[in-house]
Amino acid sequence: MNEDNGRDRRNTMNETDRLLREAPEPVLGRSLYPDVRARIAGRRDAITTPFRLAGGLAMAAGILLGVFLGNDTPLTESATGVFDDDTVALLAYGEDETLDTAFLSSFTDENIR
């Protein structure tokens, strides 16, 4: 009985060793290199894109903030894009002034002297 058990065990061991020894190696086929390169390039883009996006957003926010803080005069004309000389004079010096008259009136007696 014990001899039978021992023989069975040896047979199983031999069979296992044979299967391990004779098992064919899984074959890769085409090279991995192009896909590996593509993954590395993809990772780089994935890392830099958020930084670029964040940089762009920060810049846009900065511009908007600058416009908002710098805009302390009501520029209703800016909506229509009308910024001729008269408008500038009106905003700078008030009613009934053109840019030329405003320029001339800025020369007070004191300036001339």
Add this chain to the structure above:
Amino acid sequence: MTDDQRMERIAAGDEAAFRELVEAWEQPVFAFLARMLGNREDARDLAQETFVRVYEQASRYSPEGKFRSWLFRIAGNFARSALRRRKVLQWVGLDSAQNIASNAHESPDRSIERDERNRKLQAALDKLPARQKEAIVLQRFHEMSQNEVAGAMGASIPAVESLLHRGMQALRTELVKE
């Protein structure tokens, strides 16, 4: 050029050295992962990840002539993570075991017989705990010494001896059942 020299050149940005390294090691890494995972597509995917990691870690690699152990350690970590994920997916019923596809260039008769033996072996291997399977695959299929297996698995030599011993016993038991 040795692998250590290649790694130094890769760390310095030498693309040709990286290509050489991938082409020299892609087959054994793929074969190791295919045996660990029992699936060619997953093996291909994780072999690519392994080489991406090699590239990323090139500057941290210390050239001590143990490149193979280092490389298989990376691949082994990926394999064990994938097996853990698969266990969870199987548990929730989203994944099913797949066998390694046969070599398409063989004659049908030989291929069927070989497939059957290989299927039997792979099924038995897949039933082993991941670390026992890893130790057996590295020693038997990649002809690594116990010392090298220990390096590749981040384990002591006695631990590897134990994994191999228990693994082979379990494999024999599984093969009898198959």
